[in-house]
Amino acid sequence: MKVAFTLSGAQHRLLHASVPATFFGLAIISQGVFWALVGLSATEISGSAGGPGIPLAAVHVLTLGTFLATAFGATQQILPVTTLQNAPSPGQGWALLIPLLGAAVLLPAGFASFHTPTLYGGAALAAGAVGLYTVRLVTLIRGAKEGTLVGVRHYLWGAVAMAVAMTLVAILLVGDYSRALLPDHTAGALVHMTLAAYGLMGLLVLGLSNILVPMLVISQPPDRDDAYRALPSALIGLGLSVTGLLSGNQPLVLIGIGFGLVAALFHSLLMRRILKARMRRRMDHGLPLMIASWVLLPLSLLAAGLAAMGLRVEITAPLFIALLLPGWLLSIMTGILQRILPFLASMHTMRAGRAPALVTHLTWALPLRVHAALHLSAVALLATGLLLGQSGVIAGSAFAGVAGAIAFATHGLTVLVRTRRHMARSDACPASSTKPSGSSS
Amino acid sequence: MFNMFATTKTGQTLHGEHQSTLATLNDIDDLCQSRKAPNPADPAMQARLASIARILEDDVTRHFAYEEEVLFPVLRDAGAAMMVEMLEGEHAIIRPLARSLRQLCLTAIEQGTFPPDNWSELQTLGMELVERETFHIQKEEMGLLGALSQILTPEQDGELASRHPAHRP
Numbered sequence: 315m316k317v318a319f320t321l322s323g324a325q326h327r328l329l330h331a332s333v334p335a336t337f338f339g340l341a342i343i344s345q346g347v348f349w350a351l352v353g354l355s356a357t358e359i360s361g362s363a364g365g366p367g368i369p370l371a372a373v374h375v376l377t378l379g380t381f382l383a384t385a386f387g388a389t390q391q392i393l394p395v396t397t398l399q400n401a402p403s404p405g406q407g408w409a410l411l412i413p414l415l416g417a418a419v420l421l422p423a424g425f426a427s428f429h430t431p432t433l434y435g436g437a438a439l440a441a442g443a444v445g446l447y448t449v450r451l452v453t454l455i456r457g458a459k460e461g462t463l464v465g466v467r468h469y470l471w472g473a474v475a476m477a478v479a480m481t482l483v484a485i486l487l488v489g490d491y492s493r494a495l496l497p498d499h500t501a502g503a504l505v506h507m508t509l510a511a512y513g514l515m516g517l518l519v520l521g522l523s524n525i526l527v528p529m530l531v532i533s534q535p536p537d538r539d540d541a542y543r544a545l546p547s548a549l550i551g552l553g554l555s556v557t558g559l560l561s562g563n564q565p566l567v568l569i570g571i572g573f574g575l576v577a578a579l580f581h582s583l584l585m586r587r588i589l590k591a592r593m594r595r596r597m598d599h600g601l602p603l604m605i606a607s608w609v610l611l612p613l614s615l616l617a618a619g620l621a622a623m624g625l626r627v628e629i630t631a632p633l634f635i636a637l638l639l640p641g642w643l644l645s646i647m648t649g650i651l652q653r654i655l656p657f658l659a660s661m662h663t664m665r666a667g668r669a670p671a672l673v674t675h676l677t678w679a680l681p682l683r684v685h686a687a688l689h690l691s692a693v694a695l696l697a698t699g700l701l702l703g704q705s706g707v708i709a710g711s712a713f714a715g716v717a718g719a720i721a722f723a724t725h726g727l728t729v730l731v732r733t734r735r736h737m738a739r740s741d742a743c744p745a746s747s748t749k750p751s752g753s754s755s
Numbered sequence: 756m757f758n759m760f761a762t763t764k765t766g767q768t769l770h771g772e773h774q775s776t777l778a779t780l781n782d783i784d785d786l787c788q789s790r791k792a793p794n795p796a797d798p799a800m801q802a803r804l805a806s807i808a809r810i811l812e813d814d815v816t817r818h819f820a821y822e823e824e825v826l827f828p829v830l831r832d833a834g835a836a837m838m839v840e841m842l843e844g845e846h847a848i849i850r851p852l853a854r855s856l857r858q859l860c861l862t863a864i865e866q867g868t869f870p871p872d873n874w875s876e877l878q879t880l881g882m883e884l885v886e887r888e889t890f891h892i893q894k895e896e897m898g899l900l901g902a903l904s905q906i907l908t909p910e911q912d913g914e915l916a917s918r919h920p921a922h923r924p
Contacts (some may be wrong), residue, residue: 668844673890
């Protein structure tokens, strides 16, 4: 028998409930704030050339408040479970949340007002949060037991590298507002976005999808070769694009985007195979959004290619950002998050001798259907508004997006309330805890 | 696709049983979605109900018994008492659900009909069993099977796998 290896038990691999609740709560609220800011800046967004203002603030509310919050919260929970390590302590969780929350407020405020002290404060907090997360991620990767993180490990190392590079560029960009640190600020901003969205977030999504999607749809995880098939193209694409942007070499950028499309194709095909082989046939909540994201990723790259070629840049540049951020990333994040919330809540209701709450009993299906419809409509309207240069259509997308975000928040609150109700009933009368704690519809 | 749990024979065996159980759970789920009670007098429906009853007996009784009598003591000795307790607790909840559902299926076959109360009871039990057992399998796949390669030596793995009913001569 292999001795001196202690499995500390499922409970020790769960973060204290308050930690994921607040990370995911921040993500949910930020989604609504993003769309509200889109609505406020509808006339600016169409034909926008970038730069400080409400649109850039909106982008950073989404990237920091929703994407990083979801990624930080999810990886701190998933990785300890799958790698057989103890979860971070509540203190460690809060230590990461606080700078992220501060950054998600100050940095967008700084961009909206172009108040450089606020911008610097937000940037410092963002750099601190990402730095802390990077250290946490490295610790979790290095502590992973042998045989775990199959088909995921190299993606995570790639994400670590992207996080460092992205943060360095971000610091230069913010500093460039006061003194000329960069020869071309716009190119620097595009590099930062590439490293952040396709780099850090993209590699996390590609890697963790190899664990999460099979788990959520109950399918076999891919083997190592299949799982890593997209990685070389993704890394080459990122490297070439960034080099091309920094050197003003358009053909290099386009070749990089080509490699990105290859990576996206491999990823989509793998996800399709996993979905096809799922053992639970019923198409549960979240899958339509995940499937939409696998289409929006290559579409964003195609739009990026058109922008890189200089074709109607006033349209293709904001279009590429719309397909990338609220399109691909927000779709996959909300598709997965809506499944994780009740799953994780159910895990937290496990008590010795008592039935855990059923996931369906913690979930109210109607808000999720409403959110999916409104979110996809919002993305479609945003893309249409940008293509046609119609600020009214963009404002319509914001309305749909805010309404969808409210529906998603309703889902989150429902999970919270029903979980508490189950726990209260379970504590008061253990024998009754086998009965359904609520209804699902 | 290659099975990541093929690193241990025990894990591979249990994973295979999970797949078989999930196929049955899919069938139960499909059955329970029907608004109208099916006709157990129909030979095809009889065969379906009989198959569900048989697999519930095999999967739940045999699979759970193997885990509790053979595998869990080894995990407890390795320091995984909390995980074992959690899984045993879930077995204790799932077992009566499976037994009741099995009995309803057998009664329907015997009587050739579903009394209204029995059909709605089967739907309720069926949907709860599908969900609880699916969640249980998800946890075992993610937590238990992945841990086996950390806990078992190759010799132990071989010995435990040989004690599984599927491998006994």
